[in-house]
Amino acid sequence: xxxxxxxxxxxxxxxxxxxxxxxxxxxxxxxxxxxxxxxxxxxxxxxxxxxxxxxxxxxxxxxxxxxxxxxxxxxxxxxxxxxxxxxxxxxxxxxxxxxxxxxxxxxxxxxxxxxxxxxxxxxxxxxxxxxxxxxxxxxxxxxxxxxxxxxxxxxxxxxxxxxxxxxxxxxxxxxxxxxxxxxxxxxxxxxxxxxxxxxxxxxxxxxxxxxxxxxxxxxxxxxxxxxxxxxxxxxxxxxxxxxxxxxxxxxxxxxxxxxxxxxxxxxxxxxxxxxxxxxxxxxxxxxxxxxxxxxxxxxxxxxxxxxxxxxxxxxxxxxxxxxxxxxxxxxxxxxxxxxxxxxxxxxxxxxxxxxxxxxxxxxxxxxxxxxxxxxxxxxxxxxxxxxxxxxxxxxxxxxxxxxxxxxxxxxxxxxxxxxxxxxxxxxxxxxxxxxxxxxxxxxxxxxxxxxxxxxxxxxxxxxxxxxxxxxxxxxxxxxxxxxxxxxxxxxxxxxxxxxxxxxxxxxxxxxxxxxxxxxxxxxxxxxxxxxxxxxxxxxxxxxxxxxxxxxxx
Amino acid sequence: xxxxxxxxxxxxxxxxxxxxxxxxxxxxxxxxxxxxxxxxxxxxxxxxxxxxxxxxxxxxxxxxxxxxxxxxxxxxxxxxxxxxxxxxxxxxxxxxxxxxxxxxxxxxxxxxxxxxxxxxxxxxxxxxxxxxxxxxxxxxxxxxxxxxxxxxxxxxxxxxxxxxxxxxxxxxxxxxxxxxxxxxxxxxxxxxxxxxxxxxxxxxxxxxxxxxxxxxxxxxxxxxxxxxxxxxxxxxxxxxxxxxxxxxxxxxxxxxxxxxxxxxxxxxxxxxxxxxxxxxxxxxxxxxxxxxxxxxxxxxxxxxxxxxxxxxxxxxxxxxxxxxxxxxxxxxx
Numbered sequence: 001x002x003x004x005x006x007x008x009x010x011x012x013x014x015x016x017x018x019x020x021x022x023x024x025x026x027x028x029x030x031x032x033x034x035x036x037x038x039x040x041x042x043x044x045x046x047x048x049x050x051x052x053x054x055x056x057x058x059x060x061x062x063x064x065x066x067x068x069x070x071x072x073x074x075x076x077x078x079x080x081x082x083x084x085x086x087x088x089x090x091x092x093x094x095x096x097x098x099x100x101x102x103x104x105x106x107x108x109x110x111x112x113x114x115x116x117x118x119x120x121x122x123x124x125x126x127x128x129x130x131x132x133x134x135x136x137x138x139x140x141x142x143x144x145x146x147x148x149x150x151x152x153x154x155x156x157x158x159x160x161x162x163x164x165x166x167x168x169x170x171x172x173x174x175x176x177x178x179x180x181x182x183x184x185x186x187x188x189x190x191x192x193x194x195x196x197x198x199x200x201x202x203x204x205x206x207x208x209x210x211x212x213x214x215x216x217x218x219x220x221x222x223x224x225x226x227x228x229x230x231x232x233x234x235x236x237x238x239x240x241x242x243x244x245x246x247x248x249x250x251x252x253x254x255x256x257x258x259x260x261x262x263x264x265x266x267x268x269x270x271x272x273x274x275x276x277x278x279x280x281x282x283x284x285x286x287x288x289x290x291x292x293x294x295x296x297x298x299x300x301x302x303x304x305x306x307x308x309x310x311x312x313x314x315x316x317x318x319x320x321x322x323x324x325x326x327x328x329x330x331x332x333x334x335x336x337x338x339x340x341x342x343x344x345x346x347x348x349x350x351x352x353x354x355x356x357x358x359x360x361x362x363x364x365x366x367x368x369x370x371x372x373x374x375x376x377x378x379x380x381x382x383x384x385x386x387x388x389x390x391x392x393x394x395x396x397x398x399x400x401x402x403x404x405x406x407x408x409x410x411x412x413x414x415x416x417x418x419x420x421x422x423x424x425x426x427x428x429x430x431x432x433x434x435x436x437x438x439x440x441x442x443x444x445x446x447x448x449x450x451x452x453x454x455x456x457x458x459x460x461x462x463x464x465x466x467x468x469x470x471x472x473x474x475x476x477x478x479x480x481x482x483x484x485x486x487x488x489x490x491x492x493x494x495x496x497x498x499x500x501x502x503x504x505x506x507x508x509x510x511x512x513x514x515x516x517x518x519x520x521x522x523x524x525x526x527x528x529x530x531x532x533x534x535x536x537x538x539x540x541x542x543x544x545x546x547x548x549x550x551x552x553x
Numbered sequence: 554x555x556x557x558x559x560x561x562x563x564x565x566x567x568x569x570x571x572x573x574x575x576x577x578x579x580x581x582x583x584x585x586x587x588x589x590x591x592x593x594x595x596x597x598x599x600x601x602x603x604x605x606x607x608x609x610x611x612x613x614x615x616x617x618x619x620x621x622x623x624x625x626x627x628x629x630x631x632x633x634x635x636x637x638x639x640x641x642x643x644x645x646x647x648x649x650x651x652x653x654x655x656x657x658x659x660x661x662x663x664x665x666x667x668x669x670x671x672x673x674x675x676x677x678x679x680x681x682x683x684x685x686x687x688x689x690x691x692x693x694x695x696x697x698x699x700x701x702x703x704x705x706x707x708x709x710x711x712x713x714x715x716x717x718x719x720x721x722x723x724x725x726x727x728x729x730x731x732x733x734x735x736x737x738x739x740x741x742x743x744x745x746x747x748x749x750x751x752x753x754x755x756x757x758x759x760x761x762x763x764x765x766x767x768x769x770x771x772x773x774x775x776x777x778x779x780x781x782x783x784x785x786x787x788x789x790x791x792x793x794x795x796x797x798x799x800x801x802x803x804x805x806x807x808x809x810x811x812x813x814x815x816x817x818x819x820x821x822x823x824x825x826x827x828x829x830x831x832x833x834x835x836x837x838x839x840x841x842x843x844x845x846x847x848x849x850x851x852x853x854x855x856x857x858x859x860x861x862x863x864x865x866x867x868x869x870x871x872x873x874x875x876x877x878x879x880x881x882x883x884x885x886x
Contacts, residue, residue, distance in 0.1 A: 030771060064650075105647055105688070105691050106646070106647045109646055109647040109687060109688055109691075110646050110647070113644065113646065113687070116595060118771070138590070139590070139688070142590045142591060171772055171773075180761050180764055180765060181757055181758075181761050183764075184757050184760045184761055184764065185757055188755075188757065188760075193589055193591070193592075193752075193753050194589065194590055194591025194592075194753065195591045195592065195593065195753050195760065195763055195764065195767075196590075196591040197591070198760065198764050199764050199767055199768065202764060202768060203768075462738075
């Protein structure tokens, strides 16, 4: 029984699967490429060598000139004639991107465009990421049909059997009419939204049939193709069906007679889904959570970094003169110095001789400043003492801010609304003046307070600061966002804004200053994914110390 | 490889409509397409290039000038003969350097001939055409600032490396991106005339059709192109007709009031919203072969012309498109 055998080998042996994927890629470069997640080692080398010994390597910091071609500056300078170099992308072939998890968004975008043009490039991305959130840029991963994790594969699992001979041309493979709807139903069932996924599944099925010398796609091909192309894209685990044995699968006959005359596949959806489910990673849900967490941060946007106004100089490094790079003149001279005698002799020219390879580029390390937003409850229940301590804590934190590069802002909420008492600042004098008169009393509009804090946090992160919100309160929310005294609506509003804050990955601390810990605040902290600190009768020193501890310095 | 035919794109009517409108009236000011990966954003933009009617330009002119007198001196053209050329659609890749975008000193000429010459950049090539930025929300800030300035003034000014050059750079900005990966600055958002949100179709039958056409395009290219080229030509003719009838289109005073009232009720920032909505509605009326602007046109165009100009409300989960639709309902009835 071919079907059962194949399934067993596929689900158990990653190496076989990897080899199959590569064979399919060889047959149909339109499948784009493969992402292999594994540490550098013999298994990985074996795989790449097996696929294409002549593969060319790309590294994550490859320049545009190397990719697309351009002026060969060194050769032009040396020969005095215009020397153009040809880019790697000019000739179709296999490209291996090493350390793919480090590829910048810019590089990913350029490679994605190259793959979109369908010029016969096949890209193997070797992802060496160690942490779950170090992965290949999703823009590029989207354009690959396959994704395999070889981290648990050892060299003894590998074999070097050459690719099989195939005699059937890809375009001659017949595709049964009901196959496409079936692929699409399966993809939808797995929560795959992209239209590229079913397209890859279709191509892979066709290639798989051709690989095995069939002139028509059978249910086997379809299962193998869907398992390889859909499993890693799944965003939800389909409901497992009841465990009973499916009634005698009709596809056994089909696969035996290679489907000469069958127009349809007759493969139940459940079986196809089962084949894919067998390959779903065990930690799918964790991975999805990690992806979500990453999504908010963006990748390579200027906004996150541009606010870094200062940088610590790092040792300079050899590099090319490009846009924005600063030349380290001393470093360059130092690099060129030892060669001066030889160069003078070789060229017969007097004076300082500097070659492109000598050029050293300045580098800076940047760290973004932090903004602490205190959202302080100034309602009747908290009253004046609470607020006084909060003010004290703000001043204490600011006093230490110079060393830690913190900015501080203060939002007070009372009555029906929140007020920004202190816009983000590092000025101690300004803070003292502004905090002197802070009125108290009224209801607890927690939602409004969070909202104002959120607005400040968004503005701050746009300016390149890293915001953290510290919420100081002792009671439950009792004023809704629209200012009405509705306890229930107030709680709903507060939770909703907390969810938005969390979705934006804003760090937060909830400090409960009540005499007894308030369960509503604990659950708010959970929604915020924040630390919850019950601190009854906290004074300014204690407060600032706790905040500093939670912030981790 | 020829791009996928525009007319063969299944569904995504709003996106297609928006792109056609910019082809009818370039002054609408570009399209922003936001949506998930694999929803056909890039396909549609690249398809647009093949769809657009050709333009008349001086052969070899780096900024695609229409008349011989407009050819810049630094181009050094000897013969100034006009020819038909396809409307330029220029890709601006992420991480493109400032040199490549604005143009810079021509290193080749400087090194080999010792001449100080200007090498035009992407902005020059995009003049009178389209500039396409994929993943526009991930674009680096200094490039964004540069684009904002040029998109506003329609002129690219280069002052660097001892060069002092200015040349026209009027283009339609087309951007696409995935909003989950990063936000677009409000200033850049405002520069786009229209914005559309795309999602992949949810019905199995539609999805099957998408894959079928894509598969036919890749495996049986010649026959597929033959079939859809005629459809593309129909759209192209309609665009040309609409361009002509746009000048004769009547705009009743009442419609201007409607547009102003709508924008006031929505609280959209600035006056660009009103202008764009009016232009888009007029282009839409011309496309539909109507002789006068009516409320129906404004109602249909309001979401794509205004949805990206609203103040963001983090509590509004329905998205700003729904907010616009609701206000349209209230104001225009």
